[in-house]
Amino acid sequence: MKKVFQLFAISATSLIYAQSFGVKGGANISTISKERSWDDTNARLGYYVGAYMHAPINSIFSIQPEVLYNSVGVKYENGRASHTLGLDYVSVPIMFQFELIPKFYVEAGPQMSFLIGNSDRNKTDDVVTIKKYRNNSNYNNFDLSGGVGLGFRINNITIGARYLVGFTDIKKSGSTTWSNDDKQLRNNALQIGLQYGF
Secondary structure: HHHHHHHHHHHHHHHHHHHHHEEEEEEEEEEEEEOOOOOEEEOEEEEEEEEEEEEEOOOOEEEEEEEEEEEEEEEEEEOOOOEEEEEEEEEEEEEEEEEEEEEEEEEEEEEEEEEEEEEEEEEEOOEEEEEEEOOOEOOOOOOEEEEEEEEEEEEEEEEEEEEEOOOOOOOOOOOOOOOOOOOOOOOOEEEEEEEEEE
16 A cells, blocks of 8 residues: 555656646637627637646646636627627636647647626727626626647647637526527637747
8 A cells, every 4th residue: 555655646746747837828719609689790809818737647648727818709790780799708728638649739628718808899880889898797707618729839839729619608698508509699719829838
């Protein structure tokens, strides 16, 4: 039994020392799945920035939890009016990465996001109004999504892309089904960016 504890302690110590940390950032090309009351939707360009911890488990498998500031949303048009919805989240993705080819990895995992603010930009003809909210009763404070991606590591720099698919309705008044038969409003985003490890 003593040897088992010693082996566990050595493994845990080696895992701790193998961990690395870094920062990352890039662009969000985001949309929101259509609801019946929305007409033509277009992607909104936002950004993300944050920090990560990279924890290798073995030579091909690692776990990478992150904390990110995410700016997403959508643009849509309805007759003569256009509307831009901006949603700001603190997101916590936990990615499971597989490096089957040296320096190249694929990843997948969940992302939990917490709404910290949103904005509405409305344009009707030539009149533009902008409203910003910190606590908007129209949107859920929690958003769950799943991500898949890939990346290429060059020394301390990684070039990566990740696609996020929302699982929950962003509206408080909406209901959520996994099949999304009712076309609820769900966040979707393509992330492209860089990360730098220390």
